[in-house]
Amino acid sequence: MSGAAPRAIAARVLDAVLNRGRSLKAELAQALPALPDTRDRALVEAICFAALRQHARADAALAAWIPKPLGHRDGDLRALLHAGFAQLDPLGLAPHAALAATVDAARTIGRAHQAKLVNALLRRAQREGLPVLAADAAWPAWLRERVRGDWPDDADAIFAASAQPAPTWLRVNRQRGERDTSLARLREAGIDAAAVDGMPDALRIEGSLPVATLPGFAEGVLSVQDGAAQRVADAISPAPGARVLDACVAPGGKSAHLMERDPSLRLVALDVDPARLAKVREGWARIGVGAAADLRAADACDTASWWDGTPFDAVLLDAPCSATGIVRRQPDVLLHRRAADITALAALQARLLDATWATLRPGGVLVYATCSILRVENDVQVEAFLARTPDAIVEPLDDSCGRPAGAGRQRLPGEGGMDGFFLTRLRKAD
Structure with missing residues (x-):
């Protein structure tokens, strides 16, 4: 396979993410199997992640260097230029090879008439470098303000860590x-x-x-599995053979960790998307767990549709969230998240807390987790739950789960090399 082919595939993935609101994870899952060489797959992935982490810098360069702005029909060309810039900085690929292959990729994607433009822009980037912007430039203004409001002393560190590749x-x-x-x-x-x-x-x-x-x-x-997510198993610590509910199981790593520690767990795992459940089952089969688990396509909020009335000893609620703690792993979050999403997510989290709490036996434990750094989804959400739930008792977690944050623990992106993550442990009064 020529060097142009993986660059063209990277450009197509970036076009879908940057210009058509597609998920990076979904686009890569579709594109990478077409590449027979693991090195080409790794290159495409590296280019896409690097390009998305610095998309604001690349757009600033294009705005400054092209007299006539690219039109809405030039999305694939813009994406290819992002891919080309990323190869030079931060990936640091050999400039001659990167330039030649990316110019060839312009022809591959049907932009042969603009190959000279691609060459000129990449050579300018090689000479001058991309514009230097503030670390928060990639964040939409509304989200930047939220982060600064929630974490005034840590915001700059959050933005900087979120722009770096994760271990x-x-x-x-x-x-x-x-x-x-x-x-x-x-x-x-x-x-x-x-x-x-x-x-x-x-x-x-x-x-x-x-x-x-x-x-x-x-x-x-x-x-x-990120280190912060591995702390969930420590936080919930179900007794051997316990009956456990994972209310939002996909992609399945946290339940898998619990079953690796105790194969005798009696697990009921829910997800609203049957396709995601199939992926969960596939992942569990690879590691040899979950054969006896009860996997159901169901909405955890609608307990009448799935719960048989037998209470659980422990509940894991890894709630849908803004994913603002994992921007370094999912840089497209900054492109797709909207302010209205946060309101809707907070309302969903509250419904999930109320519904799953009702399925927990007296003396049982519920662990609430998100990969968010927004307080409205985390400590503020839990405080509201405690205010309306008199039989909920906070069981404090230790410093290994992050810094104190209301009734829980918050880890910010990059702390301990881990993702941003929130955890709280609640016990139902006997």
């Missing part, structure tokens, strides 16, 4: 291997992995790499 966190499956064994295998393969104190199932690798090629991944020994 790769791995979870070792206790049913199929020991962490020290996996660590040794990774190092033997030339991968600089490290164990993390206080996290018995976690390994961390700086940077990103094709995880499917990691020793132990195909055998179900390793899974990808």
Whole structure:
């Protein structure tokens, strides 16, 4: 496959995300299988992530360097230029190869008549670099203001951390291997992995790499899961053989972690999207868990449609949220999120809390989690729940789950190398 082909595919993915509101994850899932070479797949992924993290800088360069702005029909050309800029900075690919392949990609996507323009703009970027903007320039103004209002002393650090690539966190499956064994295998393969104190199932690798090629991944020994998300299993800590509800299970990593620790758990797992449930089942099959789990396509708010009245010992509510804590992993969040979404999400979270609380037995535990950094979805949401729920008792979590935030714990992006994440643990009074 020529060097132009992966650049053209990256441009098509970026066009869909930048100009048509598509999900980066969904577009990559569709595009990458078409590339037979793992190196090409890794290149496309790296280009797309780098381009989206700095889309504001690239747009500023295009506005300054092109006398006539690109029109709405030039979305694919704009996307290709974003891809070209990303190869030079921050990816630092060899300029000659990056320029030549990207110019060839212009012809591949039907822009042969503008190949000279692509070449000229990329050479200018090589000479001058892209404009330097504030770290929050990629954030929409309304969201920038929310973050600064919620975290006035930390906002700049949040914006800076969210613009950086995230490390790769791995979870070792206790049913199929020991962490020290996996660590040794990774190092033997030339991968600089490290164990993390206080996290018995976690390994961390700086940077990103094709995880499917990691020793132990195909055998179900390793899974990808951020360190902050791995703290959920510690927070909920169900008793052996407990009856557990995962109210919003997809993509399934947190329940998988619980089952790896205790295969005897009696798990009921819900998701509103049957297609996502199929992916959950597929992921669980790879690591050898969940064969006995009760997976249902259902709305957790509508308990009459799925609950048989038998109370749960523990509930995990990993609620739908703004995903503002994982911008470094999902940079398209900043392109697609709208202010009205936050209001709708907060209302949904409140309904989910009320509905799932009703399914919990007296003395049972509910863990509420989000990958958000917005207080209205996190500590403010929980305070409102406590105010209307007299039998809810806060059980404090320790510093390993983040800084104190009302009745829970908040980790901000990059702290401890982890994602932004909120956790709280509530017990129902006997």
